[in-house]
Amino acid sequence: MDHPPSNSHLPEPVIHKILRLLPPQDAIRASATSKLWRSAWISHPVFDFDEASLPFKLDAFYDFANRSLALWLNRCDNRVNMEKLSLCADVTNGESFSRFVELVAIATSRNVKVIELQTCSEFYYLIFHNSHLWSLLSACKSLDVLSLKHFKFYLSSSLPPFSSVRKLRLSGISIDENSVRNLLSSFPSLEDLVVECCSGFDELRVSCPKLETMEVSIWDDPPQKVVIDSANLRSFFYRKAFRCALGSVSFSSCKLLTTLAMECTEFGTVNAIDEYLSQIPLLENLTLKSCKTPESIQISHSNLKSLKLQNLLAVVEGGD
Numbered sequence: 001m002d003h004p005p006s007n008s009h010l011p012e013p014v015i016h017k018i019l020r021l022l023p024p025q026d027a028i029r030a031s032a033t034s035k036l037w038r039s040a041w042i043s044h045p046v047f048d049f050d051e052a053s054l055p056f057k058l059d060a061f062y063d064f065a066n067r068s069l070a071l072w073l074n075r076c077d078n079r080v081n082m083e084k085l086s087l088c089a090d091v092t093n094g095e096s097f098s099r100f101v102e103l104v105a106i107a108t109s110r111n112v113k114v115i116e117l118q119t120c121s122e123f124y125y126l127i128f129h130n131s132h133l134w135s136l137l138s139a140c141k142s143l144d145v146l147s148l149k150h151f152k153f154y155l156s157s158s159l160p161p162f163s164s165v166r167k168l169r170l171s172g173i174s175i176d177e178n179s180v181r182n183l184l185s186s187f188p189s190l191e192d193l194v195v196e197c198c199s200g201f202d203e204l205r206v207s208c209p210k211l212e213t214m215e216v217s218i219w220d221d222p223p224q225k226v227v228i229d230s231a232n233l234r235s236f237f238y239r240k241a242f243r244c245a246l247g248s249v250s251f252s253s254c255k256l257l258t259t260l261a262m263e264c265t266e267f268g269t270v271n272a273i274d275e276y277l278s279q280i281p282l283l284e285n286l287t288l289k290s291c292k293t294p295e296s297i298q299i300s301h302s303n304l305k306s307l308k309l310q311n312l313l314a315v316v317e318g319g320d
Contacts, residue, residue: 105136214236
């Protein structure tokens with residue numbers, strides 16, 4: 001009689017995917033089923049704590065997360081590093097923020113590569129420059145990717161340098177222009193930047209020397225100006241909601257830019273697109289998606305190899 005295949009014979013990448021879908025404590029228990037599962041769990045430890053999706057709230061949530069991490073620490077020696085910490089919690093006061101930072105400290109002590117931090121509270125929690133969080137993150141030389149969501153920042157000066165971080169994602173962040181400059185100036189090795197649905201500033205000025213790819217999504221007024229002074233930039237994606245007043249984008253110093261994609265952007269004149277393209281001498285790939293344009297538009301560029309036009313809308317009534 002044939003027996004069903006044992007889960008111990010699954011390829012390790014498949015086990016990694018299964019473990020990522022399990023709550024942390026269940027993933028730890030699953031790792032005890034065989035040597036292969038334990039090896040897979042140790043080689044790819046990913047922890048995802050989301051207070052919004054768990055029955056544990058407030059202090060009980062932090063107790064649960066601490067117990068899970070303590071169990072992992074007890075099973076693994078100091079040579080085992082953490083792959084990723086994703087933490088979404090209801091941060092409402094200094095006490096809850098301290099417990100939030102304690103979990104981050106555990107991850108940074110085990111050479112974590114990816115950290116995703118998010119608040120799920122109704123009001124954004126304000127992070128000041130002197131927060132212990134910044135020193136933990138900047139001192140973690142293994143940190144490669146940092147994601148911050150639904151916080152409010154006030155940074156009166158530059159932070160300690162985040163010398164290892166190559167990708168930064170800011171989502172739903174409330175931050176003033178001075179704090180934006182102080183924040184971005186602290187990432188000298190940044191190669192990939194995503195800024196989506198952030199507010200509090202009129203101008204987003206980016207001067208990261210190693211930046212190669214950048215994505216900006218703007219959904220709120222006032223009209224925000226984007227100025228990119230990153231000579232190494234290769235790819236730029238820009239999205240702006242129609243209901244927002246039209247801002248402007250300047251990337252005249254990005255001489256190596258080869259790929260440009262613009263979505264939900266309004267071009268009021270026939271030559272408006274060419275005004276953007278004139279700033280980009282080496283542009284090879286251009287995508288315009290769901291943009292508002294005149295009935296006829298002019299696109300001319302001697303270096304262009306790929307042009308994609310999707311769902312363009314005419315500015316005038318009755319246009320196609």
